[in-house]
Amino acid sequence: MFSLQNKQAVITGAGSGIGRAVAEVFASQGAVVHAVDLNADALTAVDAAIKSSGGTIKTYPCDVTDQTQVNKIFSEIGVINILVNSAGISHIGNAANTEVADFERVFNVNVKGVYNCLHEAIPSMKKNGGGVIVNLASIAGSIGLSDRFAYSMSKGAVYAMTLSVAKDYIKDGIRCNCVSPARVHTPFVDGFLKKNYPGKEEEMFEKLSKAQPIGRMGTPREIAHLILYLSSDEASFITGSDYPIDGGAIKLNT
Incomplete structure (x- = not known):
């Protein structure tokens, strides 16, 4: 079950944390992993780890906020069966003390970065008969978290983009879901x-x-296993959904 044999999977933020865990889990299930990250040294480390375990990986240093860079890399990759938008940053602050520069930095990575990758991947998926997209949202996008104003804004946008893409491309065979972790x-x-x-x-x-x-x-691997399921053929009836993976934070933290 949950085989990704020979699937071409693009994973952003693949150099560390959840993104790296997704890359490693996908590779173990047979995917050809295309790892995208701003940190070239981190990519070198994940490349070595996956290859030492017999997996297939190609790495691409890239700033996802730069559409020109994203376009170049996605054009080089060609066929894309799976896209996991995991690249993201956080910020501590409320609406009054969050500076413009910090707000824009979070927006550019967490919102524009996702948009840039969607913009480039979807035409490839349509051309090849469909695909799967999983976006990293957060419980911050659906419940109030103290001092996470900009971060919550960005993850709420990711959730909205997920629903929009799922609606617009369902007839093209493209499934789009998101996962919403609590603290990992x-x-x-x-x-x-x-x-x-x-x-x-x-x-x-x-x-x-x-x-x-x-x-x-939570652990990055626990998040990666949920993303694996949503990316697999076993989840072929699922689209337009958000999956909290939160240790009970939303429903039980009252």
Whole structure:
């Protein structure tokens, strides 16, 4: 089950965190992984990891906010069966203290970056009889989170783009869904704790973990396995849906 044998899968943000986990899981299921990330060194690391496990991967250093770069890479790739839009950044702040530059930076990566990839991938999918798109949204796009104004805005936009693409291209055989994780233990979390709570990293990690009803953070692999399902033929009846994967955060955190 969940075979992606010989599927051409483009994964943005594939150098670390959830994106890297998706790349590794997809490769293990037989996909030809096209890994896109801004960080060339991170791509080198994931390339080595996947090849050492017998997987097939090609890497593309790219700034997803630059449509010219995205167009060049997607043209080079050619046939695209699966697109996973995982590239994204976060920001801490509310509507009053979020600076214009930070707001625009989050928008450019998390919204425009997704748009750029959709804009380039969809014509290829239409030409080849269909495809699958999975976008990384967040519970921040559907519930209120303190001090996540710009980030929540961007993930709400990802959810809306998901519904729009699913509606517009259902007759072209293109399925589009999104997943909405709660807090996941990625390098971003470790960097956030080191920057904001020096010397108290373990204490704050425990506090953040316990803030979720299930009592811990998610892992990138857990998110990747849900994305694998949604990208597989076993999920062929699913489109236009958002899948919270949140340790009970939405329904149980009352």
